[in-house]
Amino acid sequence: METILEMERITKKYGQFTANQEISFALREGEIHAIVGENGAGKTTLMRILYGMEQPTSGTIRIHGAEKRFANPAEAIDSGIGMVHQHFMLFPSRTIAENIVIGNEPRKSIWFDRKQAIAQVGALAERFRLPIAPGQKVGDCPLGTQQRVEILKVLYNGAKIIILDEPTAVLTPLEVKELLITLRGLAEQGKSIILITHKLHEVMEVADRITVLRNGRVTGQLEASQTTVEEVSRLMVGRELDGIRRETQQAGQPLLQVNRLFIRGKKGKPLLDHVSFHVRSGEIVGIAGISGNGQSELVQALTGLLPVDEGTVLLQGKEITNRSVKQIREAGLAHIPEDRYLWGTAKEASVKDNAIMGHHRLKEFQRGGILRQRKLDQLVTGWINSFAIKTSSLANKAQNLSGGNLQKVIVAREIGHATPFLLACEPTRGVDIGAMEFIHQQLMDKRNRGEAVLLVSSELSEIMTLSDRILVMFEGKVVGELNAETATEEQISLLMAGGKQP
Numbered sequence: 001m002e003t004i005l006e007m008e009r010i011t012k013k014y015g016q017f018t019a020n021q022e023i024s025f026a027l028r029e030g031e032i033h034a035i036v037g038e039n040g041a042g043k044t045t046l047m048r049i050l051y052g053m054e055q056p057t058s059g060t061i062r063i064h065g066a067e068k069r070f071a072n073p074a075e076a077i078d079s080g081i082g083m084v085h086q087h088f089m090l091f092p093s094r095t096i097a098e099n100i101v102i103g104n105e106p107r108k109s110i111w112f113d114r115k116q117a118i119a120q121v122g123a124l125a126e127r128f129r130l131p132i133a134p135g136q137k138v139g140d141c142p143l144g145t146q147q148r149v150e151i152l153k154v155l156y157n158g159a160k161i162i163i164l165d166e167p168t169a170v171l172t173p174l175e176v177k178e179l180l181i182t183l184r185g186l187a188e189q190g191k192s193i194i195l196i197t198h199k200l201h202e203v204m205e206v207a208d209r210i211t212v213l214r215n216g217r218v219t220g221q222l223e224a225s226q227t228t229v230e231e232v233s234r235l236m237v238g239r240e241l242d243g244i245r246r247e248t249q250q251a252g253q254p255l256l257q258v259n260r261l262f263i264r265g266k267k268g269k270p271l272l273d274h275v276s277f278h279v280r281s282g283e284i285v286g287i288a289g290i291s292g293n294g295q296s297e298l299v300q301a302l303t304g305l306l307p308v309d310e311g312t313v314l315l316q317g318k319e320i321t322n323r324s325v326k327q328i329r330e331a332g333l334a335h336i337p338e339d340r341y342l343w344g345t346a347k348e349a350s351v352k353d354n355a356i357m358g359h360h361r362l363k364e365f366q367r368g369g370i371l372r373q374r375k376l377d378q379l380v381t382g383w384i385n386s387f388a389i390k391t392s393s394l395a396n397k398a399q400n401l402s403g404g405n406l407q408k409v410i411v412a413r414e415i416g417h418a419t420p421f422l423l424a425c426e427p428t429r430g431v432d433i434g435a436m437e438f439i440h441q442q443l444m445d446k447r448n449r450g451e452a453v454l455l456v457s458s459e460l461s462e463i464m465t466l467s468d469r470i471l472v473m474f475e476g477k478v479v480g481e482l483n484a485e486t487a488t489e490e491q492i493s494l495l496m497a498g499g500k501q502p
């Protein structure tokens, strides 16, 4: 296979900090090349340089042997590079076809030629075997379809090299399978794919080669068929992973009691349909379900972000139904939100301010109405060390942190104070395997201390590893409860898809 892209000795410095250190990387035509590495290893930085979003401090990019410099993404696109971002950049009120052709629309004299756009997009989708309905509104499509639209957009613009940044993070297990098949199909048709991901099993399934980054440097370049998940994770993390320690433990009294919660929906169907369950002290209860089946509404109802129409929520015996977020937190609830950017952080604020948010009101951190800065610095520095959060300083803006490191700030903030109850939503989304194991152990320790955790996750493996009991949600209802020790992935998947418990 011919080499299409070479990145040679790329270095990127932000002030004193080196995000990429002499990284060399070659991509062959028709290959899927995974780039893996811990949070903050420099994967996204390298791709932003390739896509013209950042300029390297030094180093060379060549395409088909010719040296290139991309001042902006438009220049990278002109050279056949496309990027599918983690957060989709689509117009929800526009159709699939309009989203794909935007910026390069077919025209009949000066007017947008809608018919032609639909025909072109339809033909493109067929050629690359990406099923979509060109006339459908993007806002009505599930995330898996929206991602296909992003891929088609990149193909429409003539990309030969396609960069995908954590593409499976938001997908259901079935959508993940479909995406991996799509990627193989694209590679077979000669496209070269760079895949950034933390999911090593997916890497093993789909990639031809793997480049491992650690602290901004390349620590390994491997053929996927000749390596193992264990070897790759050792190169990523620099040590063997331990596995998590679960103590046998008798669950105690119910800490959270949810009784017949009901939220009316706009289209007649309830968003939550008389949901009842409890979580006892010393227990992790997992909620499994395909996203969009009421999990988000349940979480928002429990945390005071969405009012409920009927039913009650009790925390440590005290009613918290329809109370304010502040009141609910004061009653003993901590919350790792599912979307770290929307609910979890203030991007413009410092790492320290983000880490103490919500806790700044605690008496121990105030004296005479003034924050005890030194004490707070000590607290946050302790978290930065124990969670291995990569940041240049406490004053660094949250938006400068890599996605996984920002997630660790949120987890530290919500676990750092031993609240009796934790609602953990997608707690390891976007974090590397070392950090994932660390966060899992923190959740388990919380349970082992006799506190309680409600875990909402789209990762079945996470639910199965951590939970004592598993509840499955479908169409706003809890449709099954399983003992995690005996439950199988097949049983849970069946319930998630609306099947009956055998």
Ligand SMILES: Nc1ncnc2c1ncn2[C@@H]1O[C@H](COP(=O)(O)OP(=O)(O)OP(=O)(O)O)[C@@H](O)[C@H]1O
Pocket (backbone or CB within 6 Å): 014, 017, 018, 019, 037, 038, 039, 040, 041, 042, 043, 044, 045, 046, 390, 391, 400, 401, 402, 403, 404, 405, 430, 432
């Ligand atoms: N604009 C910036 N200013 C200062 N530091 C930055 C900036 N952008 C990135 N960094 C730092 O560079 C390092 C590499 O970040 P990058 O986003 O490339 O990591 P990553 O490997 O993609 O991590 P993740 O898996 O968490 O997404 C991080 O420590 C990050 O804080």
